[in-house]
Amino acid sequence: MIKSVAEKYAFETGVYRPPSEGGSNSLLVRLTRNCPWNRCTFCGMYKTEKFQVRSVAEIKQDIDAMAAVRDDLAALSRRSGQGGEIGHHAAMALIEKNPELNHHQGFAMLYHWLLSGGKTVFLQDANSIIMKTDQLVAVLEYLRKTFPSLVRVTSYARSKTVMQKSLDDLKAIRRAGLDRLHVGLESGDDAVLKKIQKGATAEIHIKGGQKALAAGFQLSEYWMPGLGGKARWQDHARNTARVLSEINPHYIRSRPFRSWPGTPLAREIAEGAFEMLTPAEQLRELRLTMQELSVTGRVCFDHAGNYWKDPQGRHLFTHGYEGYQFPQEKQTVLDLIDEGLMAGNRQQTPLTHL
Numbered sequence: 001m002i003k004s005v006a007e008k009y010a011f012e013t014g015v016y017r018p019p020s021e022g023g024s025n026s027l028l029v030r031l032t033r034n035c036p037w038n039r040c041t042f043c044g045m046y047k048t049e050k051f052q053v054r055s056v057a058e059i060k061q062d063i064d065a066m067a068a069v070r071d072d073l074a075a076l077s078r079r080s081g082q083g084g085e086i087g088h089h090a091a092m093a094l095i096e097k098n099p100e101l102n103h104h105q106g107f108a109m110l111y112h113w114l115l116s117g118g119k120t121v122f123l124q125d126a127n128s129i130i131m132k133t134d135q136l137v138a139v140l141e142y143l144r145k146t147f148p149s150l151v152r153v154t155s156y157a158r159s160k161t162v163m164q165k166s167l168d169d170l171k172a173i174r175r176a177g178l179d180r181l182h183v184g185l186e187s188g189d190d191a192v193l194k195k196i197q198k199g200a201t202a203e204i205h206i207k208g209g210q211k212a213l214a215a216g217f218q219l220s221e222y223w224m225p226g227l228g229g230k231a232r233w234q235d236h237a238r239n240t241a242r243v244l245s246e247i248n249p250h251y252i253r254s255r256p257f258r259s260w261p262g263t264p265l266a267r268e269i270a271e272g273a274f275e276m277l278t279p280a281e282q283l284r285e286l287r288l289t290m291q292e293l294s295v296t297g298r299v300c301f302d303h304a305g306n307y308w309k310d311p312q313g314r315h316l317f318t319h320g321y322e323g324y325q326f327p328q329e330k331q332t333v334l335d336l337i338d339e340g341l342m343a344g345n346r347q348q349t350p351l352t353h354l
C-alpha cells in the first residue's frame with residue numbers, strides 16, 4: 001500500500017522528558033501515553049488523558065516514519081552534492097517538498113537529534129517499563145536495528161514496576177538496549193511517601209533501585225528537597241539520605257519542591273494544612289541530606305528549580321547534567337550550601353513549576 005506523505009512521516013511525540021535528555025538532544029519515542037499511576041499529590045503532569053500502552057505495531061510505525069525522514073534528508077543532501085550529510089539545506093528542501101512538516105509536532109526534535117549525531121533516545125511517557133517484557137524487548141530491538149548510531153536509550157520507571165518485574169525480565173530489557181532508568185524517588189521517608197501518595201515505600205524504593213542495578217541499568221534517582229514541609233523536614237532529609245545511600249545509584253538529581261497549581265498538595269498549602277519551607281530552610285534541609293549521604297555516584301542540580309544563589313548572585317550549584325562526584329566533592333557541595341546560607345537565600349522565592 002502506498003502511503004501519503006503525511007502518513008509516511010507521521011509519528012507521535014509526548015510532552016515530558018528529563019532535562020538531561022533535552023541537553024543531549026534525545027530522540028523522543030513514545031511507548032505509552034501518560035502515567036499509569038497518576039496519583040502523586042504534588043504532580044501536575046499527564047492530567048488530561050487516560051493512560052494507554054501503545055501497540056508494538058504502532059510504535060514500529062513511528063520508528064519507520066522517523067527513519068523515513070532521516071533517509072529522505074540524506075537523499076536530498078546527496079542530490080545537492082552534500083554527500084548525504086544532514087543539515088540546513090536538506091531540511092529546507094524537505095520542507096519545501098512537504099510543507100505540512102512546518103506543522104509537524106516532532107519534526108524539529110527529530111532534525112536536532114539527527115544534527116547532534118543521533119546518539120540518544122528517551123522512551124516516553126511516565127513508566128515505559130510497564131509494557132509487557134516481550135513487547136518492550138521487540139520495540140528496543142527494532143529501535144536499535146533501525147538507528148545503529150544509538151549509544152544510549154533511557155526511560156522513566158516507577159520503583160514499584162521495577163520490583164514487579166522479574167530479574168530475568170529486567171536483564172532481557174537491558175540486553176535489548178535500554179541503558180538507563182530515571183526513577184522518581186521524591187523521598188525516603190515513609191510518612192512523606194504516604195502523604196504524597198507515591199505508591200511506594202522506602203523499602204520498595206530500595207529494593208527497586210537495587211534490582212535495577214543488579215539487572216545492569218544505569219540509575220538516576222530524583223528527590224524533592226522541601227517535600228516534607230516544615231513538619232517533617234528532618235525525617236525527610238535523613239531518610240532520603242539513608243534510602244539513597246542504600247541504593248547507591250549512578251545519579252542523584254535534586255528537584256526542589258514547588259507547588260504546582262491545581263494539585264491536591266497546592267490545595268493543602270492554600271488551606272494551611274502543609275507549610276512550605278522557605279528557600280533558606282530548604283537549603284538547611286539540603287545540607288542535612290548531603291551531610292548524611294554516603295554514595296559513590298554523582299549528585300546533580302540539573303534543573304532551574306535549584307534556584308539558590310551564591311553571594312555574587314550566581315547559581316549556587318552547577319546545573320550541569322554530571323553534577324558533583326561523591327564522596328570526593330561532598331565537601332565542595334557542603335561548602336557551597338554554607339555560602340548560600342550566608343548569601344541570604346531566605347529572601348529568594350521558589351519558582352513556580354516549569
Ligand code: SF4
Binds near residue numbers: 040
Ligand atoms: S508517578 Fe510520576 S508522573 Fe505519575 S503521578 Fe507520580 S510523579 Fe506524576
